[in-house]
Amino acid sequence: MRRHGWSLLLGLSLGALTVWSLLDTGLSLPALLGAEGRRQMALFVQRLFPPDLSPALLRQVGQRALETLAVSFLGTLLAVGLAAGLLGGATRTLVQGAAFAEAVPRGKLRRLGQALAYGSARALLTLFRAVPELIWALLFILVVGLGPFAGVLALGVHTAGVLGRLFAEVLENVDRRPCEALQALGASRLQVFLYGMLPQALPELLSFALYRWEVNIRAAAILGFVGAGGLGQQLFVALNLFLHQQLLTLIAATLGLVILVDACSALLRRLLV
């Protein structure tokens, strides 16, 4: 009964919100899909054909595609590096280690220091994550100028926020017994981490990194909209200069690139995880 009440309430509020949104945005599907809307769309699609396949454009597109690929790859790599650097602070079991710290005398000051390290690492990750990559890109363009390097930095910082949190959660949930066994042998904290936690977590960490690479190739393809290089930049330019016949080529290149990275990621996942 209680469950039913909730579903009803949710359903009703969803319906009300939808009607409000439809009325407020003035969006009407009939208008979009009506005669005029259809004519506009048909006209646009017609202008895309035939796609521009001149060697000059193809060479340029190839170069941009390579740039996009490089940005997504390095951005993900930078993110893994940044996330790994923050892991020491962001993983609760490493900082205020359940297994690690039991035998360690814990003064007030020490405890405060640990809480501070954990809190600030987590806050930093949240900040990285909550600001979208396009906004990071705008910021880094200010700092290092236009071009793909700003894109690498933007993807790296945003993705570090996502990966850092995921990595920390994986590490916090590893089986503690091997770690405690190592500790009982007298292993240092670093050794416990390297030989107790990391081997258990590695497949999952790798799998998350590959997943983010798939997300980042899509992101790298649009970073060019704000001037951070790659296919997006050329797409933006082509659209603004009404070079419609280049659009189809560029979209096809984006599509191909995304599918290629998805396939590579799937292959690596099978090989490594």
Added chain:
Amino acid sequence: MSAPSLPFPSKRRPLSSLLAVLFLGAVVLSARVAEVRPQALLAPEALEHLWAFVRGMVPPAHSPAFLRSLLTPLRETVQMALLGTLLAAALGLPLAVLAASTVLFAGPLHEAARGGPLRWLARRLPYLLSRLLLNVLRAIPELVWALLFVRVLGLGPAPGVLALGISYGGMIGKVYADLLEGVDPGPLLALQSTGASRLQLVLYGWLPQALPNMLAYTLYRWECALRASALMGFVGAGGIGQHIELAMRMFAYDEVASLILVVFCLSAAVERLGDALRRRLL
């Protein structure tokens, strides 16, 4: 007690050394292609810009007029995300039913199915076509869709809704299809043995089993849609992104700070709300 000296794990397969070489090569090549210049980060000019940015952000803009001007884009952002997700679900569901192999040809339900090559093709063609369509819809980023729709439909939230609907429709459709393929075949076989039609099987067998997970995923997509629609303004599709870009271009860093704070709060609130709703669902 001294720490034991543990050797570095030395179990190396030839495959991993090959991968390591490839990996290093890719890093070097990518760094060249992406014009990586770490020293640019530490150039005095860069630090100056960064400092100007940080100094400009404090205090964030908070005049009543500015805050009032945020209301409309904020409302647009929320509405765009909601309508976009609904459109995506409406688009994804029928495609998912066709793209679930167990609905059309695979699995225990179809063991008894016979027919010539034409029937065989008729069962597989819809599956292949809808999988292909879902792949294409999904592989093109939502902002590219938005850019195209802005050109066709003009500025405003409508292109944003369509862009979200189409690209998320692709993602939702794929996940729905995978969920439909993963349901327990027992109830389906029971329904089939009572003489239920294909449509009845979908409505009473497949959907009820997959529904909780489908709703949970849709909810997750809604969270993503909110974040995405905050950026739609970068290509002219309404919402708060337009203001961020404008403020950035006009060097109004105090407004940028407020806007980023708004996006931050929005995405944090949505994460919380999503978690709470998911707990109710699952």
